[in-house]
Amino acid sequence: MTVRTVRSIAKIDDELCNGCGLCVTPCAEGAIELVDGKAKVISEELCDGAGFCLALCPTGALSIEKREAAAFDDEAAAGRTAEKLAAKDRPGGPAAIEQHCFACGRGEMDAVLFPCRTKGASTWVCAKCLPALIHG
């Protein structure tokens, strides 16, 4: 039986979502996918409500709400992440788009990336390039 509880969970405004997909990869749990051109939380159990997706949304379509939902399932999220990584290069597999540092181009498989905003765009910066951005 699914345990339900009041907790934080991602909310997506369909009207504001432009289907860019920028929120899909930041979700480490694989809870968000594009369905018919719009971002959707595909399963409540996969969303931990951490909100990493929020920073990358260029339209403000994402928010975190507190409501009754199925409890977060750590095991299911780990399985989904493994599934996405395994299917990364397989056509038709779950989308796992490797992101890159906007400054040096290193990908997330080789570097730790942080979401950031620059010149009105949502993007990523790696741990190596971040200090230069902070200190000039």
Ligand code: SF4
């Ligand atoms: S980042 Fe925002 S606009 Fe883009 S797909 Fe996700 S919810 Fe939609």
